[in-house]
Amino acid sequence: MKVIILAGGKATRLPKSAEKTPKSLVKIKGKPFLDWQLSLLKKYGFNDLRFSLGEKADQIIKFLKKKKIKFEYLVEKEPLLTGGAIKFASRDLEEPMMVVNADILTDLNLKKFYKVFEKNKKNVIALYEVKDATSYGLVKIKKNGQVIKFLEKPKKKCAGYINAGFYILYPEVFRKIKKKKFLVETDIFPKLARQKKLCAYIHKGKWIDIGTEERLKFARNYFKI
DSSP states (O other), X not given: OEEEEEEOOOOTTXXXXXXXXXXXXXXXXXXXXXXXXXXXXXXXXXXXXXXXXXTTHHHHHHHHHHHTOOEEEEEOSSOOHHHHHHHHHTTTOOSOEEEEETTEEEOOOHHXXXXXXXXXXXXEEEEEEESOOTTSOEEEEOTTSBEEXXXXXXXXXXXXXXXXXXXXXXXXXXXXXXXXXXXXXXXXXXXXXXTTXXXXXXEOSOEEEOOSHHHHHHHHHHOOO
């Protein structure tokens, strides 16, 4: 299965740590963040890698070449947002693909994640339960794992499931979108949920996104994989 890694963001919420380096190369425990993700993918045998790049792409390409791994990459001429980036990176694909956000540090079991897709033959999104979802949009699911609704960020502190940044998707979903720039979170997932074409995998292990200085600091000080 092709794995598309979204590593083209500008890291605007990491003005200090990612001032001169891409977010995916910011170091955690002495290792570039991307190293942690590559190790996770390798552990479960996912090695058909394609990187969606943008800001500071040359640094990421140089890093990957030093790793001496097989990989493909595409560079956005302009920011396409998450949905546009996946559409751009998957335009030649016919088979389902795994999509990974390049700012998620986790021990997610990709074997179990894939089995959910294999069982249901539907698009799959990994979810993670948090005690305070005010920084994230909430995802509602049925007991059978079917995703039924995506909600905006709650104004008051509450617990719930959030998007964990790992997906298995059919590429044709993106070909129906005529826009060049769009968000998978708002333009794709809610529609798939309404059509009953999206199911969830609940991750109960470790998870944190390193998208802000505060979360990155937490990952560096406390997070162990």
